[in-house]
Amino acid sequence: MKPAHFGDARTCAERGLWFEVHPENYMVDGGPRLHWLEAIRAEHPLSLHGVGLSLAGDAPPNAAHLAQLHRLAQRFEPFSVSEHLAWSTWGERYYPDLLPVPRTREALQRIAENIDTTQVFLKRRILIENPSHYLRIASHDYDEIDFLTQLCRRTGCGVLLDVNNIYVSANNLGFDAAGYIDAFPGEQIGEIHLAGHTRDPNLGDALLIDSHDAPICAAVWQLYRRLIQRIGARPTLIERDDQLPDFAELLGERQRAQCELNHAN
Amino acid sequence: MRTDAVSLRDFQEAFAAALFGNDARAIADLSEQPGFAVYRNTVMKGCIDALQANYPAATRLVGEQWFRAAAARYVVNNPPRHPSLLDYGDSFAAFLSDFEPARELPYLADVAAVERAWTEAHVAADAPPLAPASLAALKAAQLNTARLRLHPTTRWRWSEKHPIHSLWSANRHSTNATETPLWRGEGVLLTRPHHALLAAALVRGGCVFLDACAARETIEAAGVAALRADPTLDLAGVIAQLLNAGAFTAIDFTADRQESNP
Numbered sequence: 001m002k003p004a005h006f007g008d009a010r011t012c013a014e015r016g017l018w019f020e021v022h023p024e025n026y027m028v029d030g031g032p033r034l035h036w037l038e039a040i041r042a043e044h045p046l047s048l049h050g051v052g053l054s055l056a057g058d059a060p061p062n063a064a065h066l067a068q069l070h071r072l073a074q075r076f077e078p079f080s081v082s083e084h085l086a087w088s089t090w091g092e093r094y095y096p097d098l099l100p101v102p103r104t105r106e107a108l109q110r111i112a113e114n115i116d117t118t119q120v121f122l123k124r125r126i127l128i129e130n131p132s133h134y135l136r137i138a139s140h141d142y143d144e145i146d147f148l149t150q151l152c153r154r155t156g157c158g159v160l161l162d163v164n165n166i167y168v169s170a171n172n173l174g175f176d177a178a179g180y181i182d183a184f185p186g187e188q189i190g191e192i193h194l195a196g197h198t199r200d201p202n203l204g205d206a207l208l209i210d211s212h213d214a215p216i217c218a219a220v221w222q223l224y225r226r227l228i229q230r231i232g233a234r235p236t237l238i239e240r241d242d243q244l245p246d247f248a249e250l251l252g253e254r255q256r257a258q259c260e261l262n263h264a265n
Numbered sequence: 266m267r268t269d270a271v272s273l274r275d276f277q278e279a280f281a282a283a284l285f286g287n288d289a290r291a292i293a294d295l296s297e298q299p300g301f302a303v304y305r306n307t308v309m310k311g312c313i314d315a316l317q318a319n320y321p322a323a324t325r326l327v328g329e330q331w332f333r334a335a336a337a338r339y340v341v342n343n344p345p346r347h348p349s350l351l352d353y354g355d356s357f358a359a360f361l362s363d364f365e366p367a368r369e370l371p372y373l374a375d376v377a378a379v380e381r382a383w384t385e386a387h388v389a390a391d392a393p394p395l396a397p398a399s400l401a402a403l404k405a406a407q408l409n410t411a412r413l414r415l416h417p418t419t420r421w422r423w424s425e426k427h428p429i430h431s432l433w434s435a436n437r438h439s440t441n442a443t444e445t446p447l448w449r450g451e452g453v454l455l456t457r458p459h460h461a462l463l464a465a466a467l468v469r470g471g472c473v474f475l476d477a478c479a480a481r482e483t484i485e486a487a488g489v490a491a492l493r494a495d496p497t498l499d500l501a502g503v504i505a506q507l508l509n510a511g512a513f514t515a516i517d518f519t520a521d522r523q524e525s526n527p
Contacts, residue, residue, distance in 0.1 A: 027349040029417070030391035032460050052348020058273040065348065090281040094345040096311025097304055099280060107273050134300030139271065172300060200303070209303055 002240075006036045008247035010043055016258065018045040018079070020237050024052045027068045037076060047080040047191070047237070048072060049160075052094065055114045055128070056101040057087035066121050073122055080191055080235065082127035082160045083118070085111070085148065098131045102139040103147040112154040119155060127160040127190045132210035133169035145183055158190035163223050164216065164239075168197050168208045181223050186231030194224055194257060195239035213242035216253055224257070228264040236261065284308050285341060312340040315350035316357060319384050322436035323361070323377045327370065335364060352384055372427035379433040379453050382420035386455040386462055389418040394458035394511030400484075400504070407518070409485040413478045416514040418457035423472040425450045430466040458511020465510060470498035475512065 001009050001019040009019055019040060026033055040046070050069065053061050073081055086098035101107050119126055128151060130144060142150065148159050161184060170177035196214030200207035216238070228234065238253045271279075279291035284305055289296035316336040317324050324332040339360050345353050358381055361367050362374035394416055403411060422429060430453040431446030454467035454475075470491040477487035488500055507513065 024349045025351060028351060028388035031388050031418075031457065032462070033351075033388075035460050054348075058277055062347075087277060088348060090277050092346055093281070094348045094350075095281065095284060095308045096315070096345065096348075096350060097307040099277075099304060101273070102271075102276060104273070110273060134303040135295050135298050138294065200299075203299055207299055207303070 001040070002244055003033070003036070004244055005247045005250075006040065010036075010040045012044075012247070012251070014251065014254070017254070018047065018235065020047040020049045020080075020239075023048045023050050023069050023072045026072055027065075034075075041076050046076050046078045047082065047235075048076070048078045049129075049237075050081070050083045051096075051098065052088055053083045053114075053118065054087045054089040055083050055118070056085055056099075056107065056111050057089060057114075058110055059089075061114055061118055061121075062089065066118065070122055073124070080127060080160075081122060081124060082129060082191065084129045084131055085144075085151075086131045100131065100133065100135055100137060102137050103142045103144065104139060105141055108142065108147060108150055108154075112151055115151060115155040115157050119157065125156055125158060127158045129160040129162050129193065130165050130169075132162075132165040133173055134207065134209075136173060145180065145185075149185060149188065152188045159184075159188045160191040160193060161189045161227070162193035162195070163227065164193065164195040164197055164220050165210055167217075167220050167223060168210045171205070171208045177219075177223055178226060181227050182230070184227075189231060189234055192224065192227070192234045192236045193239055194220060194236060194253070211242060212239050215249075221256070221260075225260050225264075228260060233261045233264050285344075309337065309340060311350070312345060312353070313337060315345070315353045316340070319352075319354050320357060320377055320380045322380055322433050323373060325436040326373060326376060326432070327367075331366075335361070335366065338364070351388055354384075355381060357381065372424075372429070372432060375422070375424040375427050375429045376433050376436070379422050379429050379455075380437075382422055382453070382455055383437075383462070383464075386418045386420045386457050389457070392417050392514045394456075395508065395513040395515055397505070397508035399516055400508060403484075403516070408488075409483050410518065411484050412481055412517045413484055413487070413513045414515040414517050415475070415478055416456060416458065416512055418455070418462070419475070419512045420455040421452060421467055421472050421475050423450070423452040423467075423469055427451065429453055430464070434464060454507070454510060454512065456510045456512050463510055465506070467506070468495065468498065468503060470495040470500070471503040471507065474500075474503060474507070478513075 001021055026037055052065060084098050087101060088095050088097060088099060151157060166180050167177050194216050195212045196216050197208045198211045198214055199205055200209055236257045238250055240250055283289035283292055283296045295301055313333050313336045317332060339357055343356055358374045358377035361377050367373050428446040428448060428451040430451045433453060452467040452469060452472045454465050456463050473494040474487050474491040477490045492498055492500060
């Protein structure tokens with residue numbers, strides 16, 4: 001949910017509606033943003049979906065960031081807290097993206113420690129999202145499903161499965177998206193993300209970009225149906241971060257997802 | 266170096282350096298793939314988008330294309346330091362004042378400074394404003410010991426040369442006000458006594474008064490400083506404006522100058 005939709009989000013009375021925000025956008029001392037979020041939280045369940053904890057970085061989670069996340073979680077009592085299998089801070093700098101990591105034994109150990117630190121600090125289980133991939137990295141020791149499964153086993157965390165990220169990655173790296181969907185252990189999945197993507201302006205279909213600036217494509221809807229018919233219903237988020245349409249258009253996509261969920265149960 | 270058999274630390278060191286074009290050879294097997302540009306572009310776009318969101322009036326004054334080109338130059342030497350981009354760009358006004366292509370727009374840096382003040386006021390801690398009647402209740406003898414404590418959201422800027430409040434407010438919202446402001450020095454006052462942020466023009470004496478309050482001067486000393494800066498100042502009127510805007514949160518009666526500056 002973006003600030004442009006605060007008013008619509010608060011008053012929308014659709015049953016089962018919930019919202020997700022990036023906690024980084026609410027890590028402030030005070031002011032109208034927090035008041036708005038409070039007003040929305042008074043009407044709807046909320047999920048905190050982080051982009052800045054940098055769990056795949058070769059460093060422990062930043063203590064100040066973790067403390068701010070904890071404060072938000074205490075204040076807003078989200079039903080879910082999630083992060084990414086990615087890194088975004090290095091040294092004294094923040095890179096506003098979800099950067100890739102070689103899935104090595106060393107990385108598995110480090111990321112498991114970081115997830116554990118986070119869960120102990122927040123006193124709750126978190127979900128880890130599969131990122132979009134744009135690079136062939138030769139040094140992986142694990143495929144992504146095995147790696148996420150290992151993290152779940154070692155830390156008790158769950159997975160936030162982003163179906164669009166699977167579609168984009170399968171296209172870019174040349175694997176079978178449906179095969180990935182079918183192989184993913186359903187009991188690990190605590191939440192699902194759906195989003196739109198765009199083609200690279202130079203390379204076209206050869207390089208799809210997880211841009212969150214377009215409606216969800218037909219192929220991603222098909223993968224979503226395939227997934228939930230196998231594993232059952234899960235809380236599902238329609239993500240849109242750029243080229244924001246009217247709230248009503250997002251609500252349309254949300255209703256379509258709800259229809260799919262109703263059929264899956 | 267190839268990235269297989271490389272430690273996680275070395276991988277991230279090399280990847281981060283290559284994002285800004287430095288020494289991409291260290292991870293040539295990745296940086297030469299077309300997909301690497303997606304990360305480069307996303308990181309740069311994320312930084313520039315954040316600056317544009319935090320400086321809407323500056324963007325409108327120079328046009329989006331000019332702004333984004335200037336922002337890209339800023340990002341290279343002033344990258345975000347933490348993952349909350351709401352307050353990214355604290356040194357952007359200073360950057361613009363030294364930015365050669367901005368020399369023909371001498372007011373741009375001053376307007377950007379107002380926008381920075383707006384961001385600070387927007388995210389500062391909540392606090393109750395001082396009731397305007399509290400000051401009137403003071404005895405005259407208390408004015409040389411009591412101090413006005415600034416509200417955590419209160420920000421002010423004075424520009425000697427440019428009408429920064431008029432320029433900023435005309436360009437902050439996408440209004441089509443084409444009135445040319447009277448070209449003279451102007452100050453701006455930003456407060457957030459309750460939920461909404463309030464903005465108003467403030468005369469130079471008002472800015473000096475707030476400077477003195479911030480330096481923990483007594484009410485009397487602040488008034489003297491304001492009148493010294495502008496002997497024609499309507500001091501009572503300015504103090505009433507500040508009180509009504511919610512610029513203060515308390516009156517401190519203790520003589521300790523070090524006490525409780527928020």
